[in-house]
Amino acid sequence: MTSNRHASWHRMTALVMGLVFVAAACGGSDTDSAATTDSTVAESVSKPVKGGELVFGAESDVSTLDVGAAAQPADKVITLGLYDPLMTYKDGKLVPYLAKSLEAGDNGADLSTYTLTLPTDVTFQDGTPLNAEAVKKHFERLQDPVTACPCLDTVKAITKIDLPNGPTGDTLVFTLATPDVAFGDTLAGSVGYIESPAAVAKWGAEYKNHPVGTGPFTLVEYVPGDKVVLEAYPGYWQKDENGIQLPYLDKLTVKPIPDSGQRVAALEAGDIDMFQTADSATVKTAEGKGFSAQKISGSSSTILLMNNAKPPFNDVRARQAVAYATNKAVINERVYDGIREESYSGFATDSAYYNPKAGTPKYDLKKAQALVKDLGGLEFTIVCIPTPEADAVLQLVKQMGEEAGMKITLETQDQGAFVARMFARGGDYEGACFRSAQFIDPDAIRPGLTTDDAGNLPFYSNLEVDKLLDEARQTADFDKRKAAYDKVQEITGTEVPLITTLYDLFGNVYNAEKAGPPPPGEANSLGAIKPGFLYATGK
């Protein structure tokens, strides 16, 4: 089971990741805590200081600087510099960030009405004051189909926005079409980044290249495919716990370096000070060269997507057979040097909603062989984008499937065509590589499993699951939600709409001589970080 407003297979190139994560951004969150972080150095080596500059190597080019759509790590590290989300996660709890407060109606009992209060002393980087009117215009802009926000379905759920204290006031009252306990979580993602209405009015369709938010940095230069240069916004509203004005850095340059080997070489040569990677081998190589690495893991995992609406995977036995045939320990050992964790659920194992008793089938060759025999053979094609990692994993999956008597054809497709096939009506694929998303609030899995939802890429349908997911969304009672998600995990563990393989391991690798450790992971994108908290060591 997985969420699927989201993304593709690891390192499956910027484009696909960008695309699929885009949707994640709509309801997703930038979290501090749901991901597990492990750093290879003692992080007390240096204290944040004001000043200096850093060059950051991103996995891919930024796909958007607009609000509502930023989703992949390369987008996040920049957009979280330009904008602040209204909400965020701290120690696993959803708390206001740019907003002053967010309250559900009727003292928390009415989940279809929310009151958002804003601070009164925040200005956008162009000097425009942040007020209720600005936030209202933000949501109206995202609701306009011309904006083409992948978050449209999410924001359309807002049916009315009232400004009880007037346009220049600090209060908004949102009315939702249906009760939604995860509305605050939505505001912790890029839907909750607020842009300057004056900048939108000035630039129109070109706004996305001239972004203005309330964040710690202003955009100085953006050359697609080359670099994004950010400079500290002196009027930023936030200080750190020691009273130091944020951001720490005077300047941050983000350079896309798609090849992970080149990222290590650039770090070694001093061309960059820090980079991100989803490639475990790169983290290991960088550590071997004496660099520091912050490793982050969470619910996100590589997955094998199966088209539940078409033969052969419209038969649950076929899906179960593939699950039984897939030996995740072998994949982990051969492709990832054994440093990842096997995944049998769309949930992180430390999530409060994880059901350890449920999960997709574990490796059992005999059961796989029996199911294939029962089916009278199993033949299918797995399509994926050509990357060394995907090739290695899928070759193993093919070998394992063939041991169980299946006949598997591997097909590669360039990104554009791959994405088109995934989103074609009914899905133009049998099996496909993909990547599930990182999330904190379990409502994130809803689109991926709900019948006929745009985000339901496996085209899975189970009316009981639909009902359970709706019920879980409409209550704030933890026990009720937990019970619903436990049941969903039980059902999907048996029905296997898709197969999660291994939890992702994301690494922020940095040169401790030049940069302090990155702030704790904004775990939603496994590596997305708030750049306002990055600092140079000045050594």
Added chain:
Amino acid sequence: MGILKGAVTRLLKLLAVVLVVSFLTFSLTKLLPGDPVVVLLGPQYSNVELREAVQEDLGLNRPFLVQYGQYLGNAVQGDLGRSYTSSFKTTTLLKQKLPATIELMLLAQLFSFVLAVPLAMLSAFRSNSRTDKAITTASFGLIALPGYAFAVFLVYFFALRFNFFPAIGFRPLSDGIGPNLRSIALPLAVLVAGLTAVYTRLLRSDLISTLQEDFILMARSKGLPTWHILLRHAFRPSSFSLITVFGIQFGTLIGGAVILEQFFVLPGIGSLAIESILKRDYLVVQGVVLVIAISFVLVNFLIDILYSILDPRVRRTGA
């Protein structure tokens, strides 16, 4: 007058070539599987209202020929449309990416030409000597060695071990000529090595053949110095193959240094083309192809003119 007439005729033919290329590119991008709207909308592609709004906004719902006609009409006015994904004007993206590509291409051609001419003369003049064999062996070695492999070698030694040059990135000329040249030193070295080897081999074989001609014997018998014979008498008639390949390499370098651009993270139009193709950003792809096609035909047009200047026979026959 002959040169002028020939030039006008060629220019008209080249215009036709550019038109055909633009039409084929426009058609091919439409035939490719995939849709920019899918790339833009992802899972929301199935939202009909949203999809239609985006298609209308991008003009993708109009008939093919109408789209092409509009594209062509705007293109002659210097408007190559906007990127579907980034909203940048295609011309803005090209302006951002062309400097690195053009600088690299011009310097690579210049350095390789400057190196290849004396090496080829030395090699041809002392044909079958140890010097010739050494130059020939080195040339074959560099031709056989793929650029990306040589690039790895250069990065390892000159960026990582000795830290002379950066491993990645491009500094524009506005940052100063020193930082700019340092930033492109390694990719430039890779290109120069390969091109020098090719040019040396070509010029050497033509020179050897020219040096057998009677007019060279006459020059020798007059007692002219060797450098004079090579430069003034042998070089000009031996340079046709070199000039032809020189022209072709311009086109190749404009669009073909993709691997090097990716490897050294250079903001060139080769990598812009790849990114745009993968994102189905058709207008940018068309813009890039148009620029490459125009550059290619223009350079080869100039090469044709150069033939006429170098060899009067070409002028007379109008070939």
